[in-house]
Amino acid sequence: MSDPMSRGAAERKSTRKRQLPVRYSEDNEYETKATAKTNEKREENRLQKEIDQLKSENDDIVGKNETMIALQKEMETERDEFKRKGEEMRLNTQIIMEELRASKTRIPDLQKEFQEKCNLHKAESAKLKKMTNELLQLKNNVDPEHEDKNEREKIENLKKCPYCRGYFTNESVAPLVLKCGHLLCKRCCIVDYEQNGSIFCIGCQNAEPIANVEEIDAFPICHSILSIM
Numbered sequence: 001m002s003d004p005m006s007r008g009a010a011e012r013k014s015t016r017k018r019q020l021p022v023r024y025s026e027d028n029e030y031e032t033k034a035t036a037k038t039n040e041k042r043e044e045n046r047l048q049k050e051i052d053q054l055k056s057e058n059d060d061i062v063g064k065n066e067t068m069i070a071l072q073k074e075m076e077t078e079r080d081e082f083k084r085k086g087e088e089m090r091l092n093t094q095i096i097m098e099e100l101r102a103s104k105t106r107i108p109d110l111q112k113e114f115q116e117k118c119n120l121h122k123a124e125s126a127k128l129k130k131m132t133n134e135l136l137q138l139k140n141n142v143d144p145e146h147e148d149k150n151e152r153e154k155i156e157n158l159k160k161c162p163y164c165r166g167y168f169t170n171e172s173v174a175p176l177v178l179k180c181g182h183l184l185c186k187r188c189c190i191v192d193y194e195q196n197g198s199i200f201c202i203g204c205q206n207a208e209p210i211a212n213v214e215e216i217d218a219f220p221i222c223h224s225i226l227s228i229m
Contacts, residue, residue: 016201029042043181056159158183161175161183161184161185161187162182162183162184162187163172163184163185163188163202164185166185166187168183168185172185172186172187173185173186173187174186176189176213176214177213177214178199178201178207178208178214179208179213179214180201180202180203180204180206182201182202182203182204184201184202185189189210189213195220197215200212
């Protein structure tokens with residue numbers, strides 16, 4: 001069984017609602033429409049933000065996709081270059097291997113050819129040496145003085161003082177002989193002694209005291225030199 005008090009309150013509330021003025025109803029309707037427009041605007045803004053965000057994400061995706069496409073093209077280009085270089089290396093290796101195989105068969109032939117050329121060179125050298133000796137012999141036969149030229153030069157050097165290179169005479173350039181057997185002239189002996197107190201022998205590279213310098217008459221070999229002069 002319902003409560004009479006609660007039922008009366010409900011009836012009063014509904015009666016009050018029915019008794020609201022017309023102005024209140026219009027204002028309420030306006031607020032409802034304004035709220036609907038606000039909600040519609042908010043929804044529109046939310047949708048626009050989502051659209052803008054989707055566009056931004058799409059632009060990023062497009063940019064990344066373009067970058068990926070460029071990278072893919074670059075990788076394809078590098079791959080083609082690697083393939084080309086690999087093929088080039090393969091061909092070069094093949095050529096080198098073929099040359100090596102050919103060289104193995106050519107080495108004996110080259111060695112034989114080299115040995116033949118060496119033998120020919122030796123024969124030509126021997127022939128040339130023989131011809132040179134024959135020409136020298138022929139020249140000696142044509143010019144007899146050439147045969148004893150070196151001997152004459154040696155004798156000519158014995159006529160000269162090894163110090164000043166002047167010819168020995170019986171005066172100031174008279175020949176003197178050291179104890180070691182080498183010659184020098186009297187003039188060089190005096191000059192050297194006055195400077196150093198001893199006589200330096202060019203032949204021995206030693207210094208001799210003045211007492212070791214002898215006159216030419218004491219050595220028979222020097223008489224032979226004087227007879228040549």
